[in-house]
Structures are given as structure tokens and as C-alpha cells.
Amino acid sequence: MNKSKNAAFAYSFLLPSALLTLVLGIYPIAWAFRYMFYNYKGYGTARFIGLDNFSRILRDAEFWNSVVNTFVYAGGKLLLSIPLSLLLAAILNRKIRGRQLLRAVFFMPTVISTAVMAVVFFTIFNSYNGILNQFLIKFNISSSGIDWLGPKHAMLTVILVAVWGAVGNYMLLFLAGLQNIPEDVYESSSLDGANKIQQFRFITLPMLGPVLQMVIMLAIINALKGYESIMVLTEGGPAGKTEVMFLYLYKLFFPVGGSAASTQVQEFGYGSAVAFMSAVIVGMISLIYFYASRRMNRID
Amino acid sequence: MRTKEITGKTVLWIFLLALAFVTLIPVVITILGSFKTNSELTTGATFLPSKWHFSNYAEAWDQANFSTYTMNSLIVSLSTVAGTLLVASMAAYVVDRMDFFGKKIYVGMQSFTMFVAVGAVVLRPQFDLMVKLHLHSSLWGVILILISAHASIFFILLSFMKGIPRELDEAARIDGSSLGRTFWTIILPLLGPGLGVGALFTFRGAWNEYLLPLVFTMTKPELQTLTVGLANLKYGISAASQTHYMMAGACLSILPILIAYVFANKSFMQMTAGSLKG
Amino acid sequence: MKKQLLLTSLSAVLALGLAACGNSNTAENSGEASNAGKASDAGAASGEKTKITYWTGDRHDAEFVKEKVAEFNETNTDGIEVELVVKGDDFDTALDLSFQTSDSPDVIRVKENTIGTFYKKEYLAPIDEYLSDDMKAKFPEMTDLNTFDGKRYSLPNYGTTMRLIYNKDLFAKAGVTNPPATLQELVDTAKKLTAAGKADGAYGFAQNFKSPTSALGRSARVIAEMSGFGGFGYDFKTARFDFSGFKPIIEAFKQIKDDGSMLPGVESLDIDPLRAQFAEGKIGMYLSYSSEPGVYSTQFPAKIDWAAAPAPTIDGKVKGASGFLGGQWLALSSKSKHKDAAWKFMEYMYSDQMLTSYQEKGFGISMVPSISATAKTPEVNGIEGFLPNQYDGVWPVYPSVAPEGMKSDDAFFKYMLNGGDLDATISDLNKRYNAALDDAIKNDGLKAEPDPSFDPAALAGKFAK
Numbered sequence A: 001m002n003k004s005k006n007a008a009f010a011y012s013f014l015l016p017s018a019l020l021t022l023v024l025g026i027y028p029i030a031w032a033f034r035y036m037f038y039n040y041k042g043y044g045t046a047r048f049i050g051l052d053n054f055s056r057i058l059r060d061a062e063f064w065n066s067v068v069n070t071f072v073y074a075g076g077k078l079l080l081s082i083p084l085s086l087l088l089a090a091i092l093n094r095k096i097r098g099r100q101l102l103r104a105v106f107f108m109p110t111v112i113s114t115a116v117m118a119v120v121f122f123t124i125f126n127s128y129n130g131i132l133n134q135f136l137i138k139f140n141i142s143s144s145g146i147d148w149l150g151p152k153h154a155m156l157t158v159i160l161v162a163v164w165g166a167v168g169n170y171m172l173l174f175l176a177g178l179q180n181i182p183e184d185v186y187e188s189s190s191l192d193g194a195n196k197i198q199q200f201r202f203i204t205l206p207m208l209g210p211v212l213q214m215v216i217m218l219a220i221i222n223a224l225k226g227y228e229s230i231m232v233l234t235e236g237g238p239a240g241k242t243e244v245m246f247l248y249l250y251k252l253f254f255p256v257g258g259s260a261a262s263t264q265v266q267e268f269g270y271g272s273a274v275a276f277m278s279a280v281i282v283g284m285i286s287l288i289y290f291y292a293s294r295r296m297n298r299i300d
Numbered sequence B: 001m002r003t004k005e006i007t008g009k010t011v012l013w014i015f016l017l018a019l020a021f022v023t024l025i026p027v028v029i030t031i032l033g034s035f036k037t038n039s040e041l042t043t044g045a046t047f048l049p050s051k052w053h054f055s056n057y058a059e060a061w062d063q064a065n066f067s068t069y070t071m072n073s074l075i076v077s078l079s080t081v082a083g084t085l086l087v088a089s090m091a092a093y094v095v096d097r098m099d100f101f102g103k104k105i106y107v108g109m110q111s112f113t114m115f116v117a118v119g120a121v122v123l124r125p126q127f128d129l130m131v132k133l134h135l136h137s138s139l140w141g142v143i144l145i146l147i148s149a150h151a152s153i154f155f156i157l158l159s160f161m162k163g164i165p166r167e168l169d170e171a172a173r174i175d176g177s178s179l180g181r182t183f184w185t186i187i188l189p190l191l192g193p194g195l196g197v198g199a200l201f202t203f204r205g206a207w208n209e210y211l212l213p214l215v216f217t218m219t220k221p222e223l224q225t226l227t228v229g230l231a232n233l234k235y236g237i238s239a240a241s242q243t244h245y246m247m248a249g250a251c252l253s254i255l256p257i258l259i260a261y262v263f264a265n266k267s268f269m270q271m272t273a274g275s276l277k278g
Numbered sequence C: 001m002k003k004q005l006l007l008t009s010l011s012a013v014l015a016l017g018l019a020a021c022g023n024s025n026t027a028e029n030s031g032e033a034s035n036a037g038k039a040s041d042a043g044a045a046s047g048e049k050t051k052i053t054y055w056t057g058d059r060h061d062a063e064f065v066k067e068k069v070a071e072f073n074e075t076n077t078d079g080i081e082v083e084l085v086v087k088g089d090d091f092d093t094a095l096d097l098s099f100q101t102s103d104s105p106d107v108i109r110v111k112e113n114t115i116g117t118f119y120k121k122e123y124l125a126p127i128d129e130y131l132s133d134d135m136k137a138k139f140p141e142m143t144d145l146n147t148f149d150g151k152r153y154s155l156p157n158y159g160t161t162m163r164l165i166y167n168k169d170l171f172a173k174a175g176v177t178n179p180p181a182t183l184q185e186l187v188d189t190a191k192k193l194t195a196a197g198k199a200d201g202a203y204g205f206a207q208n209f210k211s212p213t214s215a216l217g218r219s220a221r222v223i224a225e226m227s228g229f230g231g232f233g234y235d236f237k238t239a240r241f242d243f244s245g246f247k248p249i250i251e252a253f254k255q256i257k258d259d260g261s262m263l264p265g266v267e268s269l270d271i272d273p274l275r276a277q278f279a280e281g282k283i284g285m286y287l288s289y290s291s292e293p294g295v296y297s298t299q300f301p302a303k304i305d306w307a308a309a310p311a312p313t314i315d316g317k318v319k320g321a322s323g324f325l326g327g328q329w330l331a332l333s334s335k336s337k338h339k340d341a342a343w344k345f346m347e348y349m350y351s352d353q354m355l356t357s358y359q360e361k362g363f364g365i366s367m368v369p370s371i372s373a374t375a376k377t378p379e380v381n382g383i384e385g386f387l388p389n390q391y392d393g394v395w396p397v398y399p400s401v402a403p404e405g406m407k408s409d410d411a412f413f414k415y416m417l418n419g420g421d422l423d424a425t426i427s428d429l430n431k432r433y434n435a436a437l438d439d440a441i442k443n444d445g446l447k448a449e450p451d452p453s454f455d456p457a458a459l460a461g462k463f464a465k
Helices: A002-037 A052-058 A061-092 A099-111 A114-125 A131-138 A154-178 A183-191 A196-225 A228-233 A245-253 A268-292 B002-033 B038-043 B055-063 B066-097 B103-115 B119-132 B139-148 B151-162 B166-174 B179-190 B192-208 B211-216 B226-231 B243-253 B255-277 C002-040 C062-075 C091-098 C115-120 C133-138 C168-174 C183-200 C212-217 C220-226 C243-258 C271-279 C292-299 C339-349 C352-360 C369-374 C408-418 C422-444
Strands: C050-056 C080-086 C107-109 C162-167 C203-205 C283-289 C306-309 C330-333
Touching: A002 A052, A002 A268, A002 B066, A002 B103, A002 B119, A002 B139, A002 B151, A002 B179, A052 A268, A061 A099, A061 A154, A061 A196, A061 A245, A061 A268, A061 B002, A099 A154, A099 B002, A099 B255, A114 A131, A114 A154, A114 A228, A114 B002, A114 B038, A114 B243, A154 A196, A154 A228, A154 B002, A154 B151, A154 B192, A183 A196, A196 A245, A196 A268, A196 B151, A228 A245, A245 A268, A268 B103, A268 B119, B002 B243, B038 B243, B038 C271, B055 B066, B055 B243, B066 B103, B066 B139, B066 B151, B066 B179, B066 B192, B066 B226, B066 B243, B066 B255, B103 B151, B119 B139, B119 B211, B119 C091, B139 B211, B151 B192, B166 B179, B179 B192, B192 B226, B192 B255, B211 B226, B211 C091, B226 B243, B243 B255, C050 C062, C050 C091, C050 C339, C062 C080, C062 C339, C080 C339, C107 C339, C162 C168, C162 C220, C168 C183, C168 C283, C183 C203, C183 C243, C183 C283, C212 C220, C212 C408, C220 C243, C243 C408, C243 C422, C271 C283, C271 C292, C292 C306, C330 C339, C352 C369, C408 C422
Parallel strands: C050 C080, C050 C107, C203 C283
Antiparallel strands: C107 C330, C162 C283, C162 C306
């Protein structure tokens, strides 16, 4: 009796979320995905072509180039931003002077809109008269400046920009997670003679377990899916050097054209197939991570 | 021992200040840029404005219809925050604390929505649905769709939920508290930090959302939100962008997010104080 | 206590939202009701206004159009009220969605690269029945630009020309008298200008390669068209794609880059920063559209003396026509409930007086022969060089296809950066574009028939004064 009552309670609490997700999340995705078996350009009749779109994916060198770029981009972004934000959270959770101000400072980048970022980062990084190069030349660190957005360094630059934009987010999530660790645990351990690094290793990390696991998972998904800052900074260029999976996908649905350029064709059908393929890739990586990190999901 | 501590402190502060400097540079450039002329800003040769053009703000305020649109943006963002937190925390509670048929399917469904991105393509079916519900030219449509995208907040809250000891539920049950009552009186308050950060992220996301309000206010300009108004400052392809106004508008529009930050930040502080007392 | 606070604020927020959204709903409902009412008495004799909407994506003329729409609303005697809606980059998306509801506009601004798609999506209504014989004669009929399957869907107003834009001060400093007329001269001039200007940070040439499509669409395209090749690699004589005409052009661009005569960092350069640098005098030459004079007179005031010249050709021989883009302006929505009223508004917009002001105020270059014959030169500084000359002409519409793999512009830019085998790149492009063309002909009903008598040089000169 209790069990069925509990189940009824569970379903009633789940209902709003499940209903909204199903109707406004899953259904629209399914609606778009059905086109992956069609040749459809956004008007006229959609022509059924079976699995042709998928065989096209297999021979689409640009797509696989974008997949490789995605891994480089996501890997770089995660390796820099997660440790950095965790470190910042750990430091700013302590009672050091000015921590409120510093938290706000590190949060600042996350509130600036991407559209404006394009202009700002171009001002900083452009090789012709960018602020960074002016600085490097003035202080004789580099004789002629570095081509930050050129073919050799563009990927590094978009990773740095992504890290700049992400650290504040993850720092806040970690900070919030740290609030669940009672201060007295730290106090008693320092009485026992544990230093700060030991405290971090043996108290902070384990107790942060579930939050850490989830934040890293979201960070992975975000890094794999991220494309907006790349779009405003390089549009995937030069010559595909920073083209990532979801930017490539975006361009299939919404071709970026010059003003009076020729009519751009929307690749609705192929785009859906690529969307499906990218979802499979993101899903697989997330699942691998999830199973590999299961140990973190427990508080011992 | 003492010198070691002092060196440690120095290193720590050098690290923090250097990082803060690097973090703030682009922000400072944005603010300074908002006072430049379009050509000075786009040429990008100067750091400080050669002449301070405060009129950019007046112009942005006017052109983007700030006073009206800020209200609309607030309605959308605050309703989305309230709805998202409610829906996601309820779901996270039962998923973490109870066993029932379909739980795995539900979690799989939420994950699935996070793996997929078809961008604005899903707008079409979403819009169709709203046409059927007669919500296609009101902000309700926007709010509902924004609330429906709560997967990441759900997972964040789920992970915070795991940090709340189950003994508390058990104790409440023994005291005769119903499951719903336990959720409202015990779980939610302890979920403070998670809710705070979730609220902040949801607020920021809704505040910056562009395409949805654009589409749903197509025929009702008086319902447009700030992002839509700001995008209007950008010229179309027949001329150059009015980047200086965009910068000024962007600087104005981050203020509400900063206010939201101050509120959210309070929720972390409260918790620390609370746990110290307890 | 805390919970109570949370709940109160939560319900306050919801109530606030409910009130605001509720209001909008009722407003919408009443709006629909009155619309329905109007549809039944379309004559609008009862004194009630017939409301129509006009959507445009144009910003450069927004103030002027706003004024003229207000004037129409005050002066027309048919009780018509026009609502002007100016959209941004999202025009196409918004239009697509509006056609799924009853909220689609009555009058739509169409462009050379959207009218074909809108026609195929059945957004547009033919206007033949409204056209007087006078109007039919006055406005040139252009296949696939305003006329589809023998029916007219729009009329021309103004168009866009493409030119080489150059910094006269830097030319003087480098001792160059004439703008380049061949690719070799372009390469050489860029080199000389760079030698003369580099000390001050000025370079000979620039292109906005942040988007190769945008960069080559305003440069390689017009050079190819002037030299007699289709601007997007399509050959109207054979009805096939053949990019070989682009080989010398792309090689010249690569040469300019390898010489160091190209502004550093063009890989990530957008058109606006390019314009801003040109206005500062840091760029010797670039190729672009006739919207540039407007930008330099209002948005980025030019600190240098500049002018525009016809684009160079491959070898100095003009065998084609410099593309004059346009041929359409306003169109009638197929879903409009007030087509008669909408047409009255269009008639007003297409009046001689209006079209003349468009040219004279410098919003665009008239494509209507009777207007361009009488209208004065625009008031905008630098526009003279953009006015139609003996080289300008309207090309037929290029078929749009979706090839598998890399687009031509990206492939060309990749070659410019990394080198490689350009011949192999071109034959690969030909293969893929023609495969996509065949597919579109077979499956999507695209029409592409060879025209052996097609002579691109014959297109030119029809708009010259």
C-alpha cells in the first residue's frame, strides 16, 4: 500500500518536468530528426533517401575534421578550466580578504554577451593592431607580434577565450558544492595537523564527489557542444582550423552567406543526420565518463 | 615556518591578482569601448577612448527601447527561474530519494535532450505547438519553452541532493511528516546553494535568450525583450554595425545579471552560517 | 520563515507574469477579432482602418521609409494603415515562422538571393493583374529576379554595383596614377602601395576572410564576371559548373598575400573592421558593393581621399559584365487578406517621386531606366564611381546547389593559405558542384539548360547613363 502511494507521489512530482521535457524537448527533436532519412532543403517535398545521408557522413571529410577539432577544443578547455575553477573555488571558500570581490571578478566574464565578445576579442587578438600584440612588441617579448587568429594559433586562442568564459561558471558551482561541507570538519582536521593540501585531497575532494562528478559531466557536454564563441571569433576559420562539430552543424541548417552572395541552400535533411551523429558522439563520451566516474558519486 | 607561510601567501596573491587582471581586461575593454565612436571602436587602435561619448548610452537606451523591454525581460527571466527551479527540484527529489518504474527512462530522456543540439530547427515544431495553444504571440510561450529546457539544472540539483544526508528524511518520516512536507520544509532549504547557483544560471540564460522572444514577439513589438532590442542596434547588411551602441547596450543589460549574482551569492553565505550554527 | 519568503516571492513572480502575459493575450484576441471583422468588409467604407504590415530587413533607409509610411498613412483616402516592421539578420527565419500562422506580413521586401526561395515556398502572389500597361513598360521584367514562370512577383527599384575601392592618398604617395585594370597590375599595385605605406602601417590590399563566402563574393566574383566567367563558377553557355576561370584570380590573391602586400590578419578580418581600417588610411585597395559610400559618409567617416573604379579583369580585356545586383524590391504576400490595400501601398512606394528620392538620397542606384535617366546623382560623397557605366549589367540567376563537402570559397581560401594543387582543387569542385546540379535537376525540378548563344559581354551597358 505504502509503495503504491509512494509511486503515486513520485509520479506527481515528476509529472511537470516529464511533461514539459516530452512535449517541448523530445517531440521537437524527434520532429527534426525524422528528416535524417530525407533529402530536404527547407521547402518543397522532402524526398526519402533511406540511409544516404549517413553514407555521406562517412565520406564527409569536413565533418570528421570538425570532430577532431572538437576533441582538441573540448580537451583543452576542460584541462584548463576545471582544475583552475576548482582551485579558485577552494581558495575563495576560505576566509581570505576580499573573497567576495574576487568571486564577483571571476564571475564577470560569464555575463558578457557573445555578440559583444566578437568585437572585444578581435580588439585584443587581431594580429594587425591588437592590444595583446602591441603589448608583446612594446615589452620586447615578441618582435613582430603573434598571429593569434591565424592558422597556427587560432585553436589556442579560441580555447583561451572559452576558458575565460567558463571558469567563473564552474567556480560558482564548486563554491556552492563546498557549502555542504561543514567547517568543523576542516577545523578538527587542522587540529590533527593536516595541512591545506592534505585537507583538499582528503576532505574537500571526496565530499565534493557528486557535485564534482556532475559539474565535470556538464562541462564535458558543454565543451563538446560549444560553438558560439568560435562562431563570433573565427567562424570556424581560418580554412576550417577551428571548425567544431556543432558549428559545422549550425552552418548546414543556417548557411552563413555574404550579403549579396548567391542563394544559400539549407541542408535540412543532411543537417538532421549530422545532428543525430553528433548527439551519438556526445552521448557516448558522456556515458563513458559517467561509468568511469561512478566512484565519485558516493560520499564515504 | 613563518617565512614559508609568507612566501605561500605571496604566491597565492600573485596568482589571484594575475588571474583577476587577465579576467578583467576584456570586461574593461567592453566598458571603455562603450564610450568610443563606432570608427574608433572598430579600428581598435586605442585602449582609452580619445573622447568620452556618454551619448552612446542615451542612444542605446532610446533605440533599444530599454525601459519597456527591460520589464519584459524581467518577467520572462523571473518566471523562468521560478518555474525551472520548482520543476527541476521536484524531479530531482523523487529521482534521488525514491525508486519507481520509469526512473531510468526519465533520466535517459533528460540526458538525451542535453546531447542533442539542432539549434533553431526545433523552433518550428515548438512554435507550431504554441500556435495550437494560442500562446504563439505571448511571453508565456517563451517562458514555457525556457522552463522545458531544465535538464542541466535538474542534474545540478540532483548532485546537490545527494549531499543532503538521507537520515534527515528518515527522521522526518518518523516524525510523521509526509513526503511532500519533507521536501518543502527540510530538503528545499538545505538545497539553498544549489538553488542559488541554479537560479543564477537560469536567470542569465533566460535574460540572454534571443531567438525565442524574437519569434514569439514578431507581431507584438511591445512584448519584445531587451536582447531583441539590442540586436536591433546592429545594422542589417546594407550598412556597418552600430557596434558602439551595441557595447553601451550590453553594458547596461549586464546590470540585472550582476544584481541576480549578488542575491545568489547570498545563498552560499547563508548556508555557511547555518551549518556553523548547527 | 525562509520558505515562506521563497513561496511569497515565487507566487508574486508568477502573478506578475500571469498579469503581463494575460494582458498580451487579450490584446491579441481582440486584434484577431477585429481583423476577422475587417476581412468581411474589405471595402473598409465603414471608416474602420484596413491594417496591413510591411516587413523589411533594410536599415540604411529605415528613417526615410518610416517617414514615407507615416505620410502614406495620413494621406491615403482608402482607410489603409501600414505598419512598418524592420527586422535584422533574422528576417528569413522570422518570415518562415510567420507563414505558419496568420501573422504573416502583407508586403515583403525581397532580394536577389531570397525572391527565388520565397517563390518556391509559395510566399508570394503574382502582381500581373494589378499592373497597368504603363507600369509593365516602365519596370524591366527580369527572369528569376522578379518574374517566375511568366508571372511577375516584384518590380525593381534600386540595385547594387561592385567596384574596386582605392585610397587616392596612398596611390599618390606610391606614385601610382591609375587603378589597376588587370590582375597583374593589381598584384603590382598592391606591392607598390605596401612599399610606400608600410612604415605607417598601411598595406596594399585587404579582404574580409573571416567569411570566405563574403570575401570572395565581393571580389573574385566581380573580377570573374568582368572577365566573362560566371561569378559563382556556373557557365550559362554549357549549363555546367566550371571554376577554371577562377584560377588566375585566386592565384593573384595568393600572390598578393605571399608578397606581404595584404593587410596582416585578413584570415579573421570582418567587413566592418576592414572598412574602419580603410577609413583610417591603412588599406590601399579592396573590392566591395555600392553600399560603401554611405558607410564612409556617416558611420566610419573617411580620413582619406578615396574613389571607386571598375573591378580589374584577368587580362585587361572586358569579356563580360560587372554584376548589377537587384531587380526586385517589394512583393505581395500570397497569404495577405488585403491584397488590394497592400497593392495600393506598393503603388505608392513605386511612385516616380519615391524612386527618384531613393537614388538622389543615395540609398541605392536606380534600376528603373526612366528614373535613372532623370534622377540627379546621389548626394553621397564617393558614389560617382559606383554609378552604372558601360560595364555594368544584370546577370541571369545562378542556380543554387548544395554540393557535398567543401564549398568553393572555402576551398579557394584554403589554397591561398596552404598552397597545394589548384588545378586538382578546381577539378574536384567541378565534379562535386556538377553532381549536386545533376541531383537538383533530377530530383528538385531545377531547370538548367545550355544556351550556346549566351554572351556575357552583351549584358553590359544597359544601365549606363
